[in-house]
Amino acid sequence: xxxxxxxxxxxxxxxxxxxxxxxxxxxxxxxxxxxxxxxxxxxxxxxxxxxxxxxxxxxxxxxxxxxxxxxxxxxxxxxxxxxxxxxxxxxxxxxxxxxxxxxxxxxxxxxxxxxxxxxxxxxxxxxxxxxxxxxxxx
Numbered sequence: 248x249x250x251x252x253x254x255x256x257x258x259x260x261x262x263x264x265x266x267x268x269x270x271x272x273x274x275x276x277x278x279x280x281x282x283x284x285x286x287x288x289x290x291x292x293x294x295x296x297x298x299x300x301x302x303x304x305x306x307x308x309x310x311x312x313x314x315x316x317x318x319x320x321x322x323x324x325x326x327x328x329x330x331x332x333x334x335x336x337x338x339x340x341x342x343x344x345x346x347x348x349x350x351x352x353x354x355x356x357x358x359x360x361x362x363x364x365x366x367x368x369x370x371x372x373x374x375x376x377x378x379x380x381x382x383x384x385x
Contacts, residue, residue, distance in 0.1 A: 303375030
């Protein structure tokens with residue numbers, strides 16, 4: 248019975264980390280590992296408005312990798328396309344990817360400001376990603 252519980256626990260972890268493993272496959276192990284280390288280092292003391300741009304840049308790089316023939320079958324490419332086409336900064340599928348990314352780095356993406364209001368670095372990152380090409384001065 249203990250073995251079965253262990254197997255079920257492993258299975259749940261594998262299912263939960265799938266979005267981040269798709270991200271790792273898309274950008275490559277070395278890049279993904281570097282990004283995880285960056286989050287571990289920067290998030291604990293970083294400012295959300297700065298961290299969100301860094302993570303959005305990582306997402307933009309990952310999206311660009313979808314244009315490479317070897318990545319055409321990666322499920323994240325469809326998620327990125329849907330997010331770009333809809334212009335929706337609250338894309339749940341992409342949000343799950345970003346949350347799994349933060350979990351892999353073992354850092355919190357939810358925060359509370361001095362007034363007690365909660366906010367999310369993950370959600371702010373998606374907002375930055377969705378407006379990546381937006382330049383109102385042009």
